[in-house]
Amino acid sequence: MKSISGxxxxxxxxxxxxxxxxxxxxxxAIMPVYDELYKFQDKVxxxxxxxxxxxxxxxxxxxxxxxxxxxAIATSGxxxxxxxxxxxxxxxxxxxxxxxxxxxxxxxxxxxxxxETDIIGISTPVTKxxxxxxxxSEISEIFAKAFYIAKSGRPGPVLIDITKDAQFxxxxxxxxxxxxxIRSYFSVPETDPESLKNAAExxxxxKKPFIVWGQGVILGNAExxxxxxxxKTGIPAAWTILGLSAVPTEHPLNVGMVGMxxxxxxxxxxxxxxxxxxxxxxxxxRVTGNLNSYAKQAKIIHFEIDPAEVNKNVIADVAVLGxxxxxxxxxxxxxxxNNHKDWIAKFGKFYDIEFDKxxxxxxxxxxxxxxxxxxxxxxxxxxxxxxxxxTDVGQHQxxxxxxxxxxxxxxxxxxxxxxTMGFALPAAFGxxxxxxxxxxxxxxxxxxxxxxxQELGAIFQSKAAVKIVILNNNFLGMVRQWQQLFFDKxxxxxxxxxxxxxxxxxxxxxxxxxxxxxxxxxxxxxxxxQHKGPYLLEVIIEKEDNVxxxxxxxxxxxxxxxx
Amino acid sequence: xxxxxxTISIYTENNVGLLNRISAIFLKRHINIRSITSxxxxxSNIYRFIIVVKVDNEKIVKLVKQIEKQIEVIAAFYHTDEExxxxxxxxxxxxxxxxxxxxxxxxxxKDSRANIVTVKPEYFxxxxxxxREETEDLYNKLKKYGLLQFVxxxxxxxxxxxxxxxxxxxxxxxx
Numbered sequence: 001m002k003s004i005s006g007x008x009x010x011x012x013x014x015x016x017x018x019x020x021x022x023x024x025x026x027x028x029a030i031m032p033v034y035d036e037l038y039k040f041q042d043k044v045x046x047x048x049x050x051x052x053x054x055x056x057x058x059x060x061x062x063x064x065x066x067x068x069x070x071x072a073i074a075t076s077g078x079x080x081x082x083x084x085x086x087x088x089x090x091x092x093x094x095x096x097x098x099x100x101x102x103x104x105x106x107x108x109x110x111x112x113x114x115x116e117t118d119i120i121g122i123s124t125p126v127t128k129x130x131x132x133x134x135x136x137s138e139i140s141e142i143f144a145k146a147f148y149i150a151k152s153g154r155p156g157p158v159l160i161d162i163t164k165d166a167q168f169x170x171x172x173x174x175x176x177x178x179x180x181x182i183r184s185y186f187s188v189p190e191t192d193p194e195s196l197k198n199a200a201e202x203x204x205x206x207k208k209p210f211i212v213w214g215q216g217v218i219l220g221n222a223e224x225x226x227x228x229x230x231x232k233t234g235i236p237a238a239w240t241i242l243g244l245s246a247v248p249t250e251h252p253l254n255v256g257m258v259g260m261x262x263x264x265x266x267x268x269x270x271x272x273x274x275x276x277x278x279x280x281x282x283x284x285x286r287v288t289g290n291l292n293s294y295a296k297q298a299k300i301i302h303f304e305i306d307p308a309e310v311n312k313n314v315i316a317d318v319a320v321l322g323x324x325x326x327x328x329x330x331x332x333x334x335x336x337x338n339n340h341k342d343w344i345a346k347f348g349k350f351y352d353i354e355f356d357k358x359x360x361x362x363x364x365x366x367x368x369x370x371x372x373x374x375x376x377x378x379x380x381x382x383x384x385x386x387x388x389x390x391t392d393v394g395q396h397q398x399x400x401x402x403x404x405x406x407x408x409x410x411x412x413x414x415x416x417x418x419x420t421m422g423f424a425l426p427a428a429f430g431x432x433x434x435x436x437x438x439x440x441x442x443x444x445x446x447x448x449x450x451x452x453x454q455e456l457g458a459i460f461q462s463k464a465a466v467k468i469v470i471l472n473n474n475f476l477g478m479v480r481q482w483q484q485l486f487f488d489k490x491x492x493x494x495x496x497x498x499x500x501x502x503x504x505x506x507x508x509x510x511x512x513x514x515x516x517x518x519x520x521x522x523x524x525x526x527x528x529x530q531h532k533g534p535y536l537l538e539v540i541i542e543k544e545d546n547v548x549x550x551x552x553x554x555x556x557x558x559x560x561x562x563x
Numbered sequence: 564x565x566x567x568x569x570t571i572s573i574y575t576e577n578n579v580g581l582l583n584r585i586s587a588i589f590l591k592r593h594i595n596i597r598s599i600t601s602x603x604x605x606x607s608n609i610y611r612f613i614i615v616v617k618v619d620n621e622k623i624v625k626l627v628k629q630i631e632k633q634i635e636v637i638a639a640f641y642h643t644d645e646e647x648x649x650x651x652x653x654x655x656x657x658x659x660x661x662x663x664x665x666x667x668x669x670x671x672x673k674d675s676r677a678n679i680v681t682v683k684p685e686y687f688x689x690x691x692x693x694x695r696e697e698t699e700d701l702y703n704k705l706k707k708y709g710l711l712q713f714v715x716x717x718x719x720x721x722x723x724x725x726x727x728x729x730x731x732x733x734x735x736x737x738x
Binding site for chain 2: 120121124125128129130131132149182183184185306307308311312
C-alpha cells in the first residue's frame, strides 16, 4: 500500500538528520511540505522569518553557533531567488547549510508557470551541490547526500529543489540510509607524510615564524590541536576575521588580526617573518593586500583541506593537505619545543605604537562623540568574553571584531567573504536558537540594520532573546570613509536620514532604548544584558569616525596606515 | 603572459546540470571555451568532457582544481597538444551541380582524403576528420564553389600517457 507522501518523506529525512529547527517561509509550491511540518511540529520546529533571505542568514547563524547544518526552506520563484544572497554568503564562508525549495509540478517545468524559476541554474555557481527532485522515490537518497555534502570536507551550502508533484506523490515505504561516501567526491584529501616532515623541518629551523589561522580551525573542531601546536612551537599567531575566537583573546601567543583593518604588528611583520604558516585560511585579498608584496621574503606552509585553495593566491613551499584537526595533531611529534621571545616582543612594540595612535584614543575615549570602540569596551566589561558576537558589514564590524574579547570558540559570527549587509539581525537570532544558553549580541550599523529590519518580527514571534546594539552614525560609514580618503569627501548617497529605531522596535513589542551620552552608556549596556527577552539599544556615535589601522586596497600589508 | 592551448579531460557522473556547473567555472573567470564535447568514456556510466581553452600555465592549474572540486566530477586532467592525440570532424554540404561541373572538386576531395558521405540529386556531403588546419584548408578550398552548409565538431582527444581513472576511483578511501 502506498502510504507515505514525498512531503512526509522530506520531514522524515530531516528527523533522521537530527534537524530539530528550520527557518523558512511558506508558499504555493512548498505547501505539501509545510502541511507535514504542521503534523510533525513536536519534532521539527519551524521558525517563520519575514523574508527568505532572513531564513538563510538565520540558518547560517544557527550553523555557526551550533556546529550543525543549518536548514532553510522556501517556495519556488521569488521564494527561491530570495535565498540566493544567503547561499552565496554560505558558499564563500564555508557554512554548512541545506536549502529546500518548492518547484512547480514537473509537467510544468520550462513552461514559465506561475512562480517558476530555474533555481538550479541560478544557484549552481554558489552552491557546493544542488539537485532537482522530480520523483518521491529520490527523496531519501538525495537528502542523505545533501547533508553529507554540506557538512563534510570543506562545508558549504546545498540546495534541493522539489517539484510539487514529487511532494504529493505516494511511495510505499520510507527508508533512510545516511550517506557516508560518494565515489566522485573526495571530502578530505590525503595527507602526504612527507609534507608533515618538510613542514616540521621549516618550522623547527625558522627564526621568525608567524602563523595566520582562519576558520578552518573552527570548522575542523581543531581548537585544542591548534593551541597545542602554537604553545609547543611558541610561534605568534594572528587570525583572519573568520578565524576569530578559535583562540582566547588573552592567550599570550594571540597577536591579533591580519588584513585591511587588522592590527599593526601582524600586518607589518608579515613582511618580516622568515616563515609564514597559514592554517585553514585562503589568503583572501582583504587579508593579503597586494600579493606582489605579500610575505615575499618568507617561506610559506599552507595547512588546508581544499586542494583548490593551495597555490591559488600565494604559492606554498609546503602544502599540508587534510583536516587541520589531524594534520596539526600529526605534526606535533616532529616539532621542537621552542619559544621566540625576541620575535614576539616585536609584536608587542608594534602593539604599543598602535595603542598610542589608535586603540587608546578609541577604546578609552573620554570626550567628544561616542566611539564604536568604547561601546564594545562596555560590552566586554559586562559580558566577560562569554557572549557570541554577531556583526553585520562595515565599520562597526571591523571595530567589533578588533576589540571584542572572547574566551571560547564559535563566538564570532559575521559575513566575511561576501560582505553581506543585512546579515547580522537574522544570523543573530539563528545563533541564539543554535546555542540558547549563551548570550548573543548583535552589533549592527544603521545601514545594514535596515536591510533586514523586518526580522524584528521573527525575533518577536520566536522570542529569541537577542541583544541588538545599533551603532548609529547616520552614515553608511565604511563607504563614507572611502569617500573621504579616496574620493575627496564626495559623500555620494552615504548620508542616511534614519527612522526612530526605538519606536520601530517597540512596534514589534521589543524592549528598546536609545543612548547618546558617555556617562549613560555602561548602565544602558548593563540593562540590556540583564534583560531577559530580546532588546534593542541604539547608540548614537560620532558621525565621521574612521576605522584605523587601514591597508588601502591594492597596497602592501606593510604599508598599513595608522591615521 | 603567454597563453597555451590546453585540452581538459573531465571524468564525471552522468547528471542533469553538470554541464552548467562546469561551464560556470569558465564563465566566472571570463574564459572563452573554444570547443566542448561530451560522451561516454571507457568506463561504463562515467562520462567524459573534452574542453579546449587557451589560457596561461598558471591559470590552467587553478581551473582544473576548481573543476575537480565539483562533487560529481571524478577527476580532471589537462594536456598540451603535444601530449594528446586529437581530431575534429567537419561536414561540408555542396551543391551536386558543382561536383559534376567543376572537375577540380573531385581532385580536392581526393587530395584532402575526405570522404563523400552521401550524394543526392541536389547536394552531396563531404566528411573530413583531422586537425583544425586540415579541415580549415578544405573549407577554404571548397568555399569558392559555394558551401550550402559547413559544421565542425569540437575536439576529441586521448592522452598519450594514461590517466588512470579507475585507479583514481579506487584510491578514494571514502568509498
